[in-house]
Amino acid sequence: MEALGKTFMTISEALGVQWAPRDIPVERRFQTLAATGWICLVLFGEAIAICLFLKLVYSDYWWLAIIYSIWFLNDIDVCNKGGRKYEWVRNWSWWRYYRDYFPIKLVKTTDLDCSCNYLFACFPHGVVSSGAFGAFATNALDFYKMFPGMTCNMITLSGHFLVPFFRDFILAMGGCASSRESLLYLLDKKRHRGKCVALIVGGAAEALDSHPGEYKVILKRRRGFVRIAMQSGAPLVPVFSFGEPDVFRPFNNPENSLLRRFQEAVRKFTGISPMFPIGRGVFQYNYGVLPIRAPITTVVGRPMEVVKNLEPTDEEIDAVHAEFTERLIELFESEKKKHLKNSENVQLVIT
Template sequence: MDWHQILRLFSTWFQTISDVLGVQWAPTNLPMNRRLQTLAATGWICLVLFGEALAIYLAIQLLYSSYWFLGILYAVWMLNDIEICQRGGRKFEWVRNWSWWRYYRDYFPIKLVKTAELDPSKNYLFACFPHGVVSSGAFGAFATNALDFYKVFPGMTCNMITLGGHFLVPFFRDLILALGGCSSSRESLLHLLDLKKYQGKCVALIVGGAAEALDSHPGEYKVILSRRKGFIRVAMLSGAPLVPVFSFGETDVFRPLNNPEDGLLRRFQEKVRQITGISPMFPIGRGVFQYSFGVVPLRSPITTVVGTPLEVKKNLDPSQEEVDAVHAEFTQKLVELFDKEKAKYLPNHKNVKLVIT
């Protein structure tokens, strides 16, 4: 038996095993551009899932190495810098312009669409939906320059909001800050929206947060809004217009495990979220070299649509009734945006409804 026969035999055996396991392998003749896109998406999801753990490990290794004094110096500097996420952050355009993000954008691909002009003399609070598993669309649109936010909205800048706990992780915090990340606290939001400090600022907040991630399933759009009113108060206190933002296709890039609300898995996820503020998700996508399983997101288009601003009158002491009135008006604008735009970006739009809880 020569080598050609051995290779053919191995190929047949390998294909048989793949068919039994249901594995669909990626073609070997893919162009380099697509390979780089897959690499970018893989690096991004690894950063999201394992970045903090890796950063903590590196910090510990540094402290126990011969360069321990650098670890001490960094720790002292970090403690003095800990409040920066509450005071506007520390954005580096060089990081937001990395080629990595452009390949990441093209992998899905992600698009940014505006439906109205924004006034650079104002600040805006972007209320973004849905969270999805890891907010792939919002990240690409507002935490990087890959979608040319500055060109789509001339005169505007953007900061993406995330949990304050992320800024306590050494090294990892510096990357988030460089991308324009800031804390989700009221203090941080009011600082960013203060017209005395900034103008032309867009503050992108994922309203549903980690709790909404638990309801992310392909083809479904279930958002948490009815009990989310803190962002309404922030808009009223600052006088910043509220802008509904919806990422169509966000829920299609992963296939999470089935987790009905009364199930054991869901109860476990909710308990962990209550303790840590982070929902333990089990994203099922594809692999680097095969399409059947893994944590790499699926190649499914995401279109982040920025709606028409809702003007909010500044009110330093809003009553609950006033908050509820603005909340109802915003909810109506979000529903209108979804119903108006879904036919453009969802193939099965007739069967898809926006569920608000």
């Protein structure tokens, strides 16, 4: 047995595997379990949900599948009508352990007026938006206490709301569709006050440029969120998650490489970027899909007032877009020294 152990350690050393110690505190084990459950939900949640639905269809309880399908079809547009959030789901202990795994922090630079609605324009996307998820899709970072009188909805791809069971979970977390109809509904002052709508502006395309230590965001060709802000009159709020690119180590995928072309083709067809996240494992620190324990700080910047304009011209949109770009750069430069190591060597690249 001793010889077997030595052989195992020799192989581990040859592969560069660093194993987790056995005397890890229980608290940290729960944190790792929470992160494991979360990444499995992100990567495999939809496939599992579809399998469960098919299992129900071909079981003795097939009639439940029919009832659910009828309800599903009648409820299909709820993701464009403000969603269906359940605070008890957002308050699960799971999310507090998930928060402490990295850890994730939420920082505000100014108070928000609860009589207004705000469009949070969040950067960067990272591989799976770990920081924005913790800050805006759960109550683990005490968003309601930090911004009294405000509520928050996180925006995600409309296709997620077509997956049985999975859709109900992300609706419960406060998720809503990334459609014009959905955003204008949430930001309408006649329907809501004190609503913060968190949108990852760069989307899946930006995920392809997520690499440790690099901050490359897609903004120049993103105009839709500015148009929505102008049509609703909602102030634009720059939000930046420092440390987001550091929790995974994706494969190198420079422009025009074979891997990048494959990723772009899949993204255009499905709306999802195949990132093959490389992080750590449950029991070792070198290989796996678990995120790396790296701190993420999500900073909410100062609101930028936007004049309501139901039919803005391209020139008017460009003017607001240019001002917002300046606000985002200002936020990054003023906050990076507080939240990044070697910040003098870190630059924000806007494409």
